Amino acid sequence: MISEAELVIRIVLAVVFGAVIGLEREMHSKPAGLRTHAMVCLGACLFTIASIAFAMGTNSGLVDPSRVAAGIVTGIGFLGAGAIFRDENKIRGLTTAADLWLVAAIGLAIGIGYYLAAAISTIVTLAVLYSGTIWKKRKKAKQKKA
Numbered sequence: 314m315i316s317e318a319e320l321v322i323r324i325v326l327a328v329v330f331g332a333v334i335g336l337e338r339e340m341h342s343k344p345a346g347l348r349t350h351a352m353v354c355l356g357a358c359l360f361t362i363a364s365i366a367f368a369m370g371t372n373s374g375l376v377d378p379s380r381v382a383a384g385i386v387t388g389i390g391f392l393g394a395g396a397i398f399r400d401e402n403k404i405r406g407l408t409t410a411a412d413l414w415l416v417a418a419i420g421l422a423i424g425i426g427y428y429l430a431a432a433i434s435t436i437v438t439l440a441v442l443y444s445g446t447i448w449k450k451r452k453k454a455k456q457k458k459a
Contacts (some may be wrong), residue, residue, distance in 0.1 A: 314369060319426075320362065327351075327423045330435045331416050337442050339360035344396050345409050348435070353392070353413055354420035357385050361424025374445065382421055391415040412438060 315323075331354025332347050339346030364381035395408030415438055422431040 314361065315366070322368055323358055323362060323426070324355065324421050326354055326384050326431065327354045327420045329425065330419050330431055333421075333435060334412060334438055334442075337439055338412065341446065343409050344406060345413055353389065354416045354423070357389075357417040357420030358424040359361065361421050375434065385417055385421060386414075389414050408442070412442065415449055433440065 328351045332351040334354075335347035335350025338350065360381050361378075364378040368378040381450065393413050394445040396409040396413065397404065397406040399405070414433065418430045419434050419438075422428075422434065
């Protein structure tokens with residue numbers, strides 16, 4: 314069984330990692346920001362913790378905690394689909410949908426205790442989002458000069 318201290322660590326890390334990614338999105342006025350990302354990460358973490366606890370609490374061997382992970386992926390798919398919309402000739406929200414999906418995976422990793430994987434994934438996600446922002450700014454600057 315997971316100790317209470319470990320539960321607190323997992324819950325706090327999920328909120329912090331999700332919020333950090335969400336803050337980056339909020340700073341760029343994206344549809345899903347700090348609160349949404351923090352809650353998605355926390356929700357995925359909590360579902361994972363609950364599924365592990367449930368599986369450990371039954372001795373039947375019939376409980377498969379990985380089924381909850383599949384449910385998380387499906388649920389986030391619906392949430393991400395709501396973030397995608399068409400604006401004139403452009404599709405918007407794909408990055409938001411993708412990072413919500415990734416934040417759920419980070420929450421799941423934290424829920425099973427893979428803190429290093431979650432931390433590295435958070436850092437890499439921020440690097441990708443940041444580099445995309447720089448690339449877009451450079452592209453706009455080149456278009457203005459032309």
